Amino acid sequence: MKRSQPDQPDTSQATGLLSRCTPRHEWNADLASQWLQQRFGRPWKRADLLQALIVIQHHFGSVTPVAQQWLAHHCQTDRAEIRALIHFYHFLEEDDPLPLRIRFASNIIEQHQGLQALLEQLQHSVHQHARVSKTACIGLSDQGPAALVNGFPLTHLNARRIEAIAEKLQQQVPLQEWPAEWFRVEENVRVAGPLLSFHPDPGNFIPNIRARDPHAIINEIKTAGLRGRGGAGFPTGVKWEHCAATPAPQRYVVCNADEGEPGTFKDRVLLQRHADAVFCGMALCGHAIGARHGIVYLRGEYLFLFAPLQQRLQHWRTQQWLGDHFDIEIHLGAGAYVCGEETALLESVEGKRGIPRVKPPFPVQHGLFGMPTVVNNVETFAAAAWIAEQGADAFRQSGTPQSAGTHVHSVSGDCAKPGIYELPFGTPLDQLLTLCGATDCVLVQVGGPSGVMVDSSGFQQPLAHESMSPGGSIMVFDHSRAHLDIARNFTAFFKDESCGFCTPCRAGCQILQRDLQQPSHRIDTQALRQLAQLVNDTSHCGLGQTAGRPVLFWLDREHP
């Protein structure tokens, strides 16, 4: 056994907090305290519970009943409350006796890339050493099939690589000793526009903006016509203005890096290449609205970015670009698409289950811990920083009157060059298809499963808020792909990711998913259409209100 014993020196100590490592499994309260001290650097409380669970899960492989009791005692709560969190977040486990957990990304792109065969191959050879399962899209559709092993991404998987992985598992080689090249995450930037060429110098940027009038900053963002890049397209300046105008003892800036929409990976690349621009945008927002606290909510699938981003923030602190005036901390997610919904995200930051709140009130009035809060997408913050440096007029020079600037697209699927494309808003979809080498394109899913499915009749449409809101994900399908398979994959995704709060989404998605699995000639298309419409019409939040879409697009196209 290479894994450490309780009374022996702990080899995992050699590796850093939340780093790529094999969990040690035997519970050790002292060690847990040390990890949590390292994570928080201060006494921690109930609101930090989710972050604490993520640390325990990562370094001990699961959150066992003993660990739960220990955590419950620390937070002065009961074990049921701890278990409520564990059972909500996919990446938290109560008891996992095997050393490692490997989760294959199961978006339709990876399904088409042959994920099932690879998963079965690995499952057969390593069932005593690792639990092998599926998870939703992990933001690597341009370099899949891909999987997470104890949270870290394995890219470009094929049968030979799986064989090599199985060997490591059988020989119980600690994860920290696996070849680094297996974990290489490519950026695949194919077309870089202004934003992907933007590398602000925080040493200039931060003092400059702090000298500026907050109202002037908000006006500049409004004049630029910047709209949220997460998909909804709400005017960013208006959001900041509302937040600044709400009287409160403190305010928050939250960066939504919970890039869960399947087929989207642009925020991952922005955080890999342009973290400074994102932090600059957050600091800009903080100054504009009068907030001293910034939070990056980083999806659990991007754990590999946690350490580099932390290091970068530490550097910012030593340079005093961050400090008492404004600081940024990173909160990790733990496998929950619904936490991309802004109010569910806030619940999660507060250490709770990610259940979307009732709106109104909106976060700008009543957000994190009840305080006015701006929640913006990663790309939105980077674009805001760009505007602060280059000016609103320069920003408006690309894009359309209603959709100013450029947008970063994540392209995957049946095309020669999957990857990142930054194009002005208003660029016709077929221009992007030509650029990425989609020569045999039949269907394009724009904006992920919650977006729209476009066939050749819509390829001339511009990618802009006024036509089809792009969101960030472009998935390309050629003539060999069955639309029904795509609808099945997306519907199963919504069923797995429904938070369970409201009836139509919780129960409706289960039934949509089940009924869609039948052979196509047995599907009652009229009943299915009605149910999909019901889920869309009557659900509580944006997840449910789009969960019926994949079914409806399939029915419209194949059973009009």
Place this chain on the structure above:
Amino acid sequence: MNEPVFWLDDKAIPFRDGQTVMTAVTAAGHYIPHLCHHPDLTPHGSCRLCIVQIDGRIRAACTTPAQANMKVTFDTTLLNQQRRQIVELLFAEGNHLCPSCEVSGNCQLQALAYDLGMTHSEFAPLYPQRETDGSHPDIFVDQDRCIFCELCTRSARELDQKNIFGISGRGSHTYLLAHSDSGKLGDTALTETDRAAHICPVGCLLPRNGNYQIPIGERLYDAQPIHIRGNHRPDDGEFTP
């Protein structure tokens, strides 16, 4: 000064500042179908039975603040059909075997099904596997019947000032939990006199004593529909057989 009003179909509904569509409509003597709403508790918006249409969008009446001159569409064929389908979804999702349930005739889910004209669920049942908990001396928990309305969760916190119930899991694995280290209701501070012990609209939280004293056929919703009776339980002090 005239009181402000909004419109529920063609009826003018007066309201005070801070009222929701649901509370104002109820105060005006009309009934909007609901399960997770309770006048003594914070609005929740999870069952979605109180759907109405405002400005072309479907909203939950229980969480939508009333506004002057707002036009609220309530009684349409489509909305009634969607309300019925939501009830049918709840039936398909749990294990609701009315013939063998003690609260049959008093059940608000069943009563809404009757009232909305449901004869069957058009959705094939999912037959989930759910837990029962018999650890408490006064209250039996049968999660087959849980509809996740969180009336118990909220009433314990807001009316009894206790942390007894919660919801856990997610999506199809959502379940009701008891806040104790063992996860058993018997190890919580719930007592028979708590409001939370007498608020479940279905047969999930079932008092152990006093059952079957009123025969099937003579119960709360056997003679009169829920839109006349309102959402009640025989033990909430408002029912005389």
Place this chain on the structure above:
Amino acid sequence: MSARKLKVATCSLAGCFGCHMSFLDMDEQIVDLIELIEFDRSPLTDIKTIGACDIGLIEGGLCNDENVHVLQQFRQHCRILVAVGACAINGGVPALRNRFTVQECLEESYLHGVGVVEAQIPADPELPSLLPQVIPIQNVVKVDFFLPGCPPPATAFVEIIQAVRDNREPRLDYPMRRFD
């Protein structure tokens, strides 16, 4: 009026015959009804095969492959198929076994149950094999009307038959819509 009598077939699948009992429990109304209908295949006539019928009344859900076979015959021969009672509509009390596997049910009944003597799981090929779950009849065939209740009241049976005679949708008034 000397119209042709409606042909009615009935059967009980995974049911308890309670719905049949309720059907007959209509006191003097049966005198009028018998002018209106005649029975084809039914436990009431003991006719074993089904011919062309106007109405098929199905009590009980589906628990084995013989149930499915009978249901499909009813669907083929009946113009109007009616799901009668809670079990036909959602599986009812027999569906309580759905939380167990078939093997677990058989072992409990024939091997480990209280009072079992000469424990042995029956394996005669003549016996219909059990479905993995007890399911409602509308999972397998199209159903035209639903009569809820455990059992449905006799008046609801009369209403269904009159509705078919009059070629209209049945009207199940509030007292007739019962699930218990």
